[in-house]
Amino acid sequence: MPNNQHQEHTEADKSSSWQSVKNDWGADKQAFDMPWGKLMMWIFLLSDTFIFSIFLISYMNVRMSVTVPWPNPSEVFALTIAGHHIPLVLIAIMTFILITSSGTMAMAVNYAYQGNKKKTVYLMVTTALLGASFIGMQAFEWTKLIVEEGIRPWDNPMGANQFGAAFFMITGFHGLHVSAGVIYLALIAKRVNQGKYDNKGYQIVEITGLYWHFVDLVWVFIFAFFYLW
Amino acid sequence: MMKQHIATPSATSHVQQQHPISMYLKVWLLLFVLSACSYMVDYFEFQGMLRWTLILAFMFLKAGLIIMFFMHLAWERMAVKLLLFLPPIAILIFIVLMSSEADYVFISRMLSFFNP
Numbered sequence: 001m002p003n004n005q006h007q008e009h010t011e012a013d014k015s016s017s018w019q020s021v022k023n024d025w026g027a028d029k030q031a032f033d034m035p036w037g038k039l040m041m042w043i044f045l046l047s048d049t050f051i052f053s054i055f056l057i058s059y060m061n062v063r064m065s066v067t068v069p070w071p072n073p074s075e076v077f078a079l080t081i082a083g084h085h086i087p088l089v090l091i092a093i094m095t096f097i098l099i100t101s102s103g104t105m106a107m108a109v110n111y112a113y114q115g116n117k118k119k120t121v122y123l124m125v126t127t128a129l130l131g132a133s134f135i136g137m138q139a140f141e142w143t144k145l146i147v148e149e150g151i152r153p154w155d156n157p158m159g160a161n162q163f164g165a166a167f168f169m170i171t172g173f174h175g176l177h178v179s180a181g182v183i184y185l186a187l188i189a190k191r192v193n194q195g196k197y198d199n200k201g202y203q204i205v206e207i208t209g210l211y212w213h214f215v216d217l218v219w220v221f222i223f224a225f226f227y228l229w
Numbered sequence: 230m231m232k233q234h235i236a237t238p239s240a241t242s243h244v245q246q247q248h249p250i251s252m253y254l255k256v257w258l259l260l261f262v263l264s265a266c267s268y269m270v271d272y273f274e275f276q277g278m279l280r281w282t283l284i285l286a287f288m289f290l291k292a293g294l295i296i297m298f299f300m301h302l303a304w305e306r307m308a309v310k311l312l313l314f315l316p317p318i319a320i321l322i323f324i325v326l327m328s329s330e331a332d333y334v335f336i337s338r339m340l341s342f343f344n345p
Contacts, residue, residue, distance in 0.1 A: 017307035024308040032309060046313060053320045057327050064331035067338050074271050092268045099264060103257035106299045113247055206301075213299045217292055224288035228271050229281070 035203045038210070045214045048177075052218050055170050056225055062162035071158040073227050076149070077141070091227050094137050095219065098178075101130035102216040105185075105209045112205035117192060120205060124189035127212060131182040138175050142168075170222055177215050184208060256298045263291050 024031050032039045063070055078087040108123035145151045145167070149158065156164045188208045191197065197204055267287040270280060297303040302310065 021307045021311065024306060032312070033306060034309070042309070042313065046316060049317060050320065053317075053323070057320075057324055060324070061327045061331045061334075064328060065334040065338065067335070067342060074274075088268065088271050092264075095264050095268070096261065099257070099260045102260075102295065102299055103253060106253045106257075107250060110248065110250060110253065210300055213295055216299075217295050220288055220291045220295065224267065224284050228267060228284045 035207075038203060038207050041207045041210050045210065048214065048218075052170075052173070052221070055166075055173060056221065059166040059170060059226065062166060063160075066160040066162055069159045071156065071160070071163050073229075076145070076158065077227065088227060090137060090141055091223065094134055095223055097130050097134050097137070098216050098219050101127045101134070102213050104130065105212045109206045109209040112192070112202035115202075117195075120202070121189050121193045124185050124192070124205070124208075128182045128185040128189065131178050131185065131212075131215075135175060135178055135182070138171065138178075142171075167226070170226060174215070174218055174222055177218065181212050181215050184211060252298065256294050260291055260294055263287050263294075267291075 024033065074087040077089075077091050078085060079089050080086075081089065104123045105127045108120050108127060111119040111123060151158070151164045151167070153165045153168045155161055185208060188204055192202070192205065264287075267284060270283045270287070275283060302313070
């Protein structure tokens with residue numbers, strides 16, 4: 001019965017998407033036509049959007065109001081590789097790694113819905129490994145900044161002290177999300193491999209994917225606002 | 230009955246997403262190119278308005294691709310899109326408020342620290 005209702009609505013929705021909003025909210029049924037776990041993940045991600053926004057807005061606020069020079073991120077995060085001085089190179093590599101992991105995750109979701117368990121598990125493990133390498137590079141970056149440059153959350157020899165506070169807060173919180181994502185991915189990959197979702201369906205892989213893509217999405221904003229601006 | 234329906238979605242349920250792998254590869258390639266472009270903005274040291282415009286343009290393009298195709302929002306219903314895109318308007322308002330506040334703090338600091 002519920003499935004038939006959905007089908008009818010899908011037909012009617014082609015005329016107007018606003019009509020579909022009216023149908024979804026006005027009819028005597030659940031408003032959001034998706035597994036509850038997926039809806040809860042979307043709502044969690046929406047709340048997480050607000051948390052990261054608040055961090056980025058507070059960063060904007062201090063950067064606009066400081067009276068001492070803000071360090072040039074391009075120079076702070078430059079590395080000398082094989083005698084060449086390349087600006088922001090590690091951050092660029094981290095960006096590409098995270099995008100690649102998003103790609104492998106998207107394909108894992110696709111194979112999960114095709115019922116190809118083996119490929120799903122391999123791709124999820126690949127995603128988790130790429131995420132772990134991202135954390136490794138971030139640890140390297142933090143070590144370099146703390147030990148070699150002497151930057152602290154309350155102190156910064158290169159200029160505005162707020163640089164350290166904003167940097168450790170924003171990238172630290174994002175790094176925590178990546179770490180949690182790696183654990184989450186490994187756990188779900190293990191359970192998929194054990195066949196725990198054979199009867200339930202593989203929506204869980206898409207839900208895990210939503211979280212992982214969100215982590216990548218946040219990095220897009222951090223990369224633009226903190227490292228490039 | 231409702232609970233059963235949620236716990237055991239049928240194999241043909243339309244909530245599942247089926248797209249050709251080539252679509253994901255194309256989006257992935259686009260994301261790579263856009264990331265390379267935004268890195269080039271820094272590498273070639275563009276400054277001022279041009280820099281900020283390019284950074285924002287590449288950022289929004291990347292974010293849009295990830296949300297729409299990787300997170301499959303392009304195929305979700307309008308009600309879901311509204312759920313996700315209406316609340317962040319509050320964030321935009323907060324940005325406007327905090328940037329004007331930051332200007333005020335900056336001017337106050339300049340007046341009281343450097344102009345006794």
